[in-house]
Amino acid sequence: MTARRRIAITGIGMVTPVGLDAPTTWSSLQAGRTGIGPISTFDARGFATSIGAEVKGFKAESIVTDGSILKFASRPVRFALAAASEALADAGIRPESATAHRWGLSAGPA
Numbered sequence: 001m002t003a004r005r006r007i008a009i010t011g012i013g014m015v016t017p018v019g020l021d022a023p024t025t026w027s028s029l030q031a032g033r034t035g036i037g038p039i040s041t042f043d044a045r046g047f048a049t050s051i052g053a054e055v056k057g058f059k060a061e062s063i064v065t066d067g068s069i070l071k072f073a074s075r076p077v078r079f080a081l082a083a084a085s086e087a088l089a090d091a092g093i094r095p096e097s098a099t100a101h102r103w104g105l106s107a108g109p110a
Contacts, residue, residue, distance in 0.1 A: 007104075011091025013083035017053040021086055055079060 017035025
């Protein structure tokens with residue numbers, strides 16, 4: 001039998017169409033707000049639909065201050081970096097090289 005290892009979820013971070021952080025997203029969901037609306041980040045006239053759930057008002061530079069990281073990061077990667085940063089702050093931890101083998105991150109759609 002394989003030994004089971006326990007994990008702990010210590011922090012949560014979110015960047016969603018209804019909130020740029022976990023508390024705002026949760027509050028929006030409880031209030032029944034929707035993030036669905038007209039697509040504004042690109043010209044959607046050539047597509048079958050012109051509505052979507054976009055993340056609006058997101059400024060990665062205010063969260064991820066290392067410009068060299070942001071230079072090559074796509075928009076979705078910037079969302080992930082911001083959510084990971086929030087999760088670490090929420091957990092009250094600061095991973096370091098010496099303990100890197102003890103840390104993990106799970107990312108996925110909400």
